[in-house]
Amino acid sequence: MTAFSLEPAQLAWCAELRALAAERLRPLAEKGEPGRVNRPLVTELGRLGLLRRVFASGALDLCLMRESLARACTEAETALALQGLGAHPVHAHGTAAQRARWLPGVTDGTAVAAFALSEPGAGSDAAALELTAHPDGPSHADGTAHPDATAHPDATAHPDTTAHPDGTxxxxxxxxxxxxSNAPEADFYTVFARTTPGAGARGVTAFLVPADRPGLTGRGLDMLAPHPIGALDFDGVPVTSDDVLGKVDRGFRVAMGTLNLFRPSVGAFAVGMAQAALDATLAHTARRGAFGGTLRDLQAVSHQVAEMALRTEAARLMVYAAATAYDEGATDVPARSAMAKLLATETAQYVVDTAVQLHGARALRRGHLLEHLYREVRAPRVYEGASEVQRGIIAKELYARQEAR
Structure with a gap:
């Protein structure tokens, strides 16, 4: 199989996913409250076995799932993707105990996960994050504090998952x-915090933080997109080496590894929305009367529809190519992932906007598919690396390749 041609079994699976989304997931999504975690929807994703497949499949399968669900129910797609994003670091870097504690609940839809990387002052520049992990050693018998033993003399990463010489x-x-996303209602968070001041990306550690830890509070944010998004406040939240994902001071690798996997699938989400908008536009322009015929008879309209289809298919192929490169362990995954996310999200914005224009005022009415997609399509150009960040990644990879020749 190549990246550019799906096998019959894959095409049949995509059709099955679209049917499941329309028949079983969309009714649950419609009962949900915007801005809140829809737990019945997450549970149904688990019951259907889709959440388990997120962790058992490769990047291409993940993209096919996200694209197919998005065409019929964006809420179901997003709920599935957020479970994968929040729990992938546990799946890929967690200890046996961490995986046993949390992954069964994630895959059956009873535990909601969240990926906590962004901060008010560290969005695109994730290495600049300021959430701090202060050392909290045990007290001596005389009640004095344990000396701070976290900093190595050379400020490099620690070789194991402990920060103190006594192993605490x-x-x-x-x-x-x-x-x-999913804050403040998630059951646990993959949290990235600074363990070594002044070390940039090399001083960040990933922690698995259950939502019931003392000192952890949160609040929802009223956003344009309908899925739950919030802020979290950490007031001396206790964590130990048992909560570390991977190694101390190596958390940035955990974050970037997760994003390299999920960036092409963000593109797949965008492709699914673009295809839904294109499908709606084809149906509308074929039946809507105008000037003695239908809209499709107007060259200005038919050419716009052709452009929508062209861009959507180009984005789809780039997403599939990036996902296949990831699955094959190619060396150019960061650039391919960035290209796929960039092209697909920018394409979806164009396609949905054009679809609204061709539908006219009816597409602006609350409850219309395109009104919904118009609110959904804007955020993917920002999250998991804004379009400008993706262009920076692409350029950096290109120049690095040129210098290596």
Whole structure:
């Protein structure tokens, strides 16, 4: 199989996913409250086995799932994707105990996960995050504080998952996270915090933080997109070496590895929305009367529809190519992932906007498919790396490749 031609079994699976989304998931989505976690919807995703497949499949399968669900029910697509994004670091870097504790609940839809990277002052520049993991060693018998033994003399990453020479590895998290999907209603968070001051990307550690830890509070944010997004406040939240995902000071690798997997699938989400808008436009322009015929008879309209289809298919192929490169372990995954997300999200914005224009005022009415897609399509150009960040990644990779020749 190549990246550019799906096999019959894959095409049949995509059709099955679209049917499931329309028949079983959309009714649950319609009963949900905008801006809140729809737990019945998440549970149904688990019951259908789709959440388990997120962790058992490769990047291409993930893209096919997200594209197919998005064509019929964006809420179901987003609920599935957020479970994968929040729990993938546990799946890929967690200890046996961490995986056993949390992944069964994630895959059966009874535990909601969240990926907590962004901060008010560290969005696109994730290495600049300021949520701090302060050392919190045990006290001596005389009641004095344990000396701070976290900093290595050379400020490099620690070779294991503990920060203290006595092996305790205890910290207190202090700071804020913002724009976190599923917050503040998630059951646990993959949290990225600074363990070594002044070390940039090399001083960040990933922690698995259950939502019931003392000192952790949150609030929802009223956003344009209908899925839940919130802010989290950490007031001395206790964590230990048992909560570390991967290694101390190596958390940025955990974050970037997760984003490299999910960026092409953000593109797949965008392609699914673009295809839904295109499908609606084809149906509308074929039946809507205008000037003695239908809209499709007007060259200005038919050419716009052709452009929508052209861009959607080009984006789809780039997403599939990036996902296949990831599955094959190619060396150019960061650039391909960035290209796929950039092209697909920008394309979806164009296609949905054009679809609204061709539908006219009816598309602006609350409850119309395109009104819904118009609100949904804007955010993917910002989250998991804004379009400008993706262009920076692409350029960096191109120049690095040129210099290596």
């Amino acid at each position: 590895g205890r910290w207190r998290l202090t700071g804020e996270k913002c724009w976190i």
